[in-house]
Each structure stands twice: as C-alpha cells, then as structure tokens.
Amino acid sequence: MGGIESAGWRLVYSDQPNLVIKHFEQMNKSMDVSAALGFSVRSNGDIGDVIPNSPAARAGIATGSRIIAVNGRQFSTDTLRDVLKGSMTSTSPIELIVENGQFYTTVRMPYTGGLRYPHLERISGKPDLLEVLGRPLAKKK
Numbered sequence: 001m002g003g004i005e006s007a008g009w010r011l012v013y014s015d016q017p018n019l020v021i022k023h024f025e026q027m028n029k030s031m032d033v034s035a036a037l038g039f040s041v042r043s044n045g046d047i048g049d050v051i052p053n054s055p056a057a058r059a060g061i062a063t064g065s066r067i068i069a070v071n072g073r074q075f076s077t078d079t080l081r082d083v084l085k086g087s088m089t090s091t092s093p094i095e096l097i098v099e100n101g102q103f104y105t106t107v108r109m110p111y112t113g114g115l116r117y118p119h120l121e122r123i124s125g126k127p128d129l130l131e132v133l134g135r136p137l138a139k140k141k
Contacts, residue, residue, distance in 0.1 A: 004120070004130075005123065006126075006129070007126075007128070007129035007130045007133075008122060008123050008126035008127055008128045008129055008130065009120045009121065009122060009123060009128075009130060010120070010121050010123055011118055011119075011120060011121075012118075012119050012120075012121045013035060013116045013117060013118055013119070014116075014117055014119055015085075015114055015115040015116070015117070016115075016117060017032070017117045018117055018118065018119050021117055028040075028042065029042060029043040030042045030043065030048070030077075031043075031077040031080060031081065032117075033080070033084065033115075033116075034051055034054075035116040035117055035118055036055075036084055036111065036113055036114070036115060036116040037054060037055050037056045037084075037094070037109060037111060038050055038051040038053075038054020038055055038056040038057055039051065039054070039056045039061065039063075041067060041077070041080065043076070043077055044066070045066040045067040045068065045075045045099075046064075046065075046066050047061060047062075047063060047064065047065045047066065047067065047098075048063065049063055050062060050063050055109040055110070055111050056109065058109075059096075059107040059108065059109045060105065060107055061096070061098055061107060062100060064100070065098045065099060065100040066098065066099045066100075067080075067096050067097070067098055067099075068096075068097040068098065068099050068104070069096065069097040070083050070094070070095070070096055071083050071094065071095050072095070081115065084111075084114055084115050085114060085115060087111050087112050087113065087114055088112060088113070088114040090112065091112070093108040093109055093110045093111070094108070094109045094110075094111050095107070095108050095109075096109070
C-alpha cells in the first residue's frame with residue numbers, strides 16, 4: 001500500500017461497488033464478494049475464484065462449487081446481498097449450503113463486515129502521481 005499512498009491515493013472500502021466491479025457484475029451476471037467473503041459468484045450460484053485465507057477459504061469453500069442456499073433461503077445474489085447487509089448487526093455466522101460434485105456441505109462463516117468494495121480515494125495535499133503515470137506519452141518530433 002505504500003506505493004499507492006506515495007502516489008497520492010489510499011485504499012478505502014464502502015458498501016457500494018466501484019465502476020469496474022459494477023461493470024464486471026453486469027457483464028457476467030455475478031456478484032463480487034471478494035473483499036467481504038473472498039469469492040465471486042454467478043447468478044446461478046457457481047463460485048468463481050476463492051481467495052486464499054479468506055472467510056470462504058477458511059470455511060472450506062472451493063472454486064467450482066455451487067451455493068444452493070444462504071441462511072436457510074434459496075440462493076440468489078439478492079439474498080446473499082441482504083445477508084451481507086444484515087451481517088453488520090448480526091452475531092450469527094453466515095451459513096451456506098454448498099454443492100461440490102455429488103457432495104453437499106453446510107459451511108458457517110463468522111463474518112460481520114457487511115458489503116465491502118474497494119475504492120481508491122485521493123489524499124489531499126499529496127501530488128497525484130497516478131494521473132501523471134496515466135498521461136499519454138508526448139510524441140517525438
């Protein structure tokens with residue numbers, strides 16, 4: 001993070017997806033909960049990459065699995081979103097029924113962080129070096 005902060009920016013999180021994640025979710029009919037639970041999931045429940053040492057990985061969820069239910073309700077991205085929003089005030093773990101091949105598993109993830117999406121935020125008083133790096137190169141004459 002030192003490099004980003006030296007360039008005049010800091011990493012922050014909010015409950016709203018950034019433009020890249022919003023576009024990715026719309027294009028792939030998916031939900032990215034990587035910064036919260038550690039995976040992305042398609043609208044049919046198929047789990048994409050699982051981030052090592054994330055709540056999902058520690059619970060034993062594997063890439064290629066499928067979520068069947070969230071907290072006792074049939075899976076949908078809206079249900080998962082509602083459960084994540086509610087996690088801020090709940091002390092109960094998030095419970096998923098996950099299908100992996102012929103096997104069904106109930107996993108519990110102690111998570112209370114709500115929806116979490118990364119954003120870059122400017123640090124006032126520092127030069128914006130990312131903007132400088134993003135400028136087109138000058139043409140040589």
